[in-house]
Amino acid sequence: MERLQKVIAKSGITSRRKAETMIENGLVEVNGKVVTELGTKVSNQDEVKVEGGVPIEKEKLIYFLFYKPRGVITSVGDDKDRKTVIDYFEEYPERIYPVGRLDYETSGLLIMTNDGDFTNLLLHPSSQINKEYVMKTAGIPSKENLQLFKKGIRSEGDLLKANYVKTLSVDPKKNTAIIKIVLHQGGKNRQIRRMFEAIGTPVLKLKREKFGFLTLDGLTAGGEHRELTPKEIAELKKLAK
Template sequence: MSERLQKVIAKSGITSRRKAEKLIEEGKVKVNGKVITELGVKVTDSDQIEVNNIPIEKEKPVYFLFYKPRGVISSVSDDKDRKTVVDFFEEFEQRIFPVGRLDYDTSGLIIMTNDGDFMNVLLHPRYKMDKEYIVKTKGIPANEALKTFKKGIRSEGDILKAKQVKIMSVDKKKQTAIVKVILHQGKNRQIRRMFDAINCPVMKLRRERLAFLTLDGLQPGEYRELKPQEISDLKKLAQKIVK
């Protein structure tokens, strides 16, 4: 069975398919000792592939649902030597990386994998999967202010939108509120920027759900493997959304 070269590179876990395509075009990929610069080349299991003169290893793909704690970086490394999400997976030989990011001070659900192709399915802008967050705000947001979230708020050149927003509870004495927000977008610090814009800064933020996946049964710092059916359903959901 043959597959496109960029897909095989992405599956190895060293980079995403999009970056693999760029590496091919830059002449940094060899197949059986021959430099490949054109996209569309297909390879089989018997072909020897090198990226930057280093043979790729075909790792077994792994997929985890991780409850990221606050105070952890969503990256494979950190120049300030802070704890990263990868530090929780040191027992595994595969090169595992996070799909997307959660802010340092944000907790919640994040997918960890070594499958770059699968990562693209979840991150591509056209795959509009629900991302549900629970927000604790300083100050009680007015309903009219929250309605602007669905219309879109301009911030630093971006139009930030929420699919759904709902006040879950308020504490009038402490002047705080718990708000549920569902996004399709994934802009940098999006929810914090949206609440800053209505003068109700975020005190705590947690991602509770991605599509049909939830944090049920997990505590901060814990993870579980995704079930084969969950992986399949995520891919099918993405394809359904595109259609």
Template sequence: MSERLQKVIAKSGITSRRKAEKLIESGQVKVNGKVVTELGVKVTNQDEIEVNDVPIEKEQPVYYLLYKPRGVISSASDDKGRKTVTDFFEGLEERIFPVGRLDYDTSGLIIMTNDGDFMNLLLHPRYRMDKEYIVKSKGIPAKEDLEKFKKGIRSDGDTLKAKHVKIMSIDKKKQTAIIKIILHQGKNRQIRRMFEAIGNPVMKLRRERFGFLTLEGLQPGEYRKLTPHEVDQLIKSANKIVK
């Protein structure tokens, strides 16, 4: 992910963004060995940046898997003062952000990182990684209605599809069902819209799996670091599809 040069300099901790802009305008900043004086220039993690001929220390990339509870915003901040996914990482030096989103009322697996290129790769439209969810529905959906998910359901101009859907259990007394659904798409409120379309609103929703990553060993609000091997596998599998 590319970012404005002054923002990258400020993130390195050597000065504020406003002072970074003055350093750029006065010719004290180089990108890949060339002096840059324009504020609109954007750089990536691969670019070498020097301030007064001294290379800046770039923030090391970090990668986490968080079990997001319900009632939490998938954002770095919230203007309404609600709890966000970054609130679980107090004391972390790096400024991290979520890869994609889970609805406020949806719990489950979400990846957190400060690596913009990694985020863009995982969110690329062609990167069709399995995303597995467990749904508790109001009412017991008919099998033929669930089969419609595989063909695609139209909703507000979108065609919403599921790769796989299966009823795991039903409660005839309470008239609820537990359903596993696997998506490749990532449309806004997709699963809730799909179930609303067949007349069985979602009561609870949890993302259980993202590719080979699962919530194993975690409770809501807990997180763990992704291993270098996990990060490498995610990048390799995405590159095979996107390129």
């Protein structure tokens, strides 16, 4: 959901300030009804008309599966002038943003879009979409410690949980392990890294390999992306609900 004046401004008809004046003067309709309140929010499904019934042209909705490299900020901008995920989508005029976050040193699957309703649906606390990660740890965690993740580990006031965790391989000589972990929980900053720090085996490398049924198949680690198909978008919405 976005503020009505912002949606009008993004359509290119006028500036946001002039859009606010139009709303206050009763020159804007939403779904056939005149709206005069500036706090009104609309979705992509709402029909907006201005100045006697002229429909606005809404921004085209676009959806991408992106292979985020390490050393890239998951943000639309950075005050330290570091590379961000938006830098890989400069050819698109639409205002694209990431769905959720992967930290600076984490690589892997990230969804990019300009659909706010879709983003909110996927990130809602009730959404139970699996997010699968593979990592390399400094140290070999015990099976008992890994099982603690299913009950939850307290870190900085948060209860951090995993739905599935399994050791894929170990290297006793280098004292490292390769581990797969699956989360439903989202929105916790550096969640996996904090979980493994709590049991004394810090994460050396971390990669998100799956988001629901989506994988990175066909993309390289160099920042490639592809458009999601209509079927994939519909399936993600179904999973989130």
